[in-house]
Amino acid sequence: MFKDLLEIYWKFFKMGAVTFGGGYAMLPILRREVVESSHWLTEEDVLDFYALSQGLPGLIGINVGSFVGYYRRKTPGAIAGALGVITPSIIIITVIAMFLAGFKENVYVRHALSAISVCVVALILDAVISMWKKGVKDGFGIAVCFAALAVSLFTGVSPVIVVIVSAVLGAVTRAVGRARAEGEGAQSK
DSSP states (O other): OHHHHHHHHHHHHHHHHHOTTSHHHHHHHHIIIIIIISOOSOHHHHHHHHHHHHHSSSOHHHHHHHHHHHHHHHHHHHHHHHHHHHHHHHHHHHHHHHTHHHHHHOHHHHHHHHHHHHHHHHHHHHHHHHHHHHHOOSHHHHHHHHHHHHHHHHSOOOHHHHHHHHHHHHHHHHHHHHHHHHHHHHHHO
């Protein structure tokens, strides 16, 4: 069990160390580490955990680390995942704080952070395209996607509300679809 906890910690430590730009930039790395490399989760599981993490208080990365860790090893796994995500930030912030005066004004640091921002946009775009292919499966999904985008861009509605309403719509649609399929199955007998 300790080996599994260390593996969870290490995977999320690596993600936390290279995830500049928050939880959205973590998605491509998360997919590679827990879906493609370790086969801990399916692509759909990752999308579900990620969507749930967006609707909950706290940082997306910590929430996802906790969910994946819990899925693997219950509470100790959740703790290992969350600690793995935050440890690199604590180390980096501590080092920066020790040299803050010179660090803040350094032209190379400002250029490096600008370049990292461009990279984060590319990573997020890659994640959006991949999630689109896996998550949007029918006309209803496309409609919800564009409605959520429009509400997010053109209104002051909280993204949390958009995520919750989208989740409810998806759950209701799935339940209605299942009920309809069961009804048709019962009629054909």
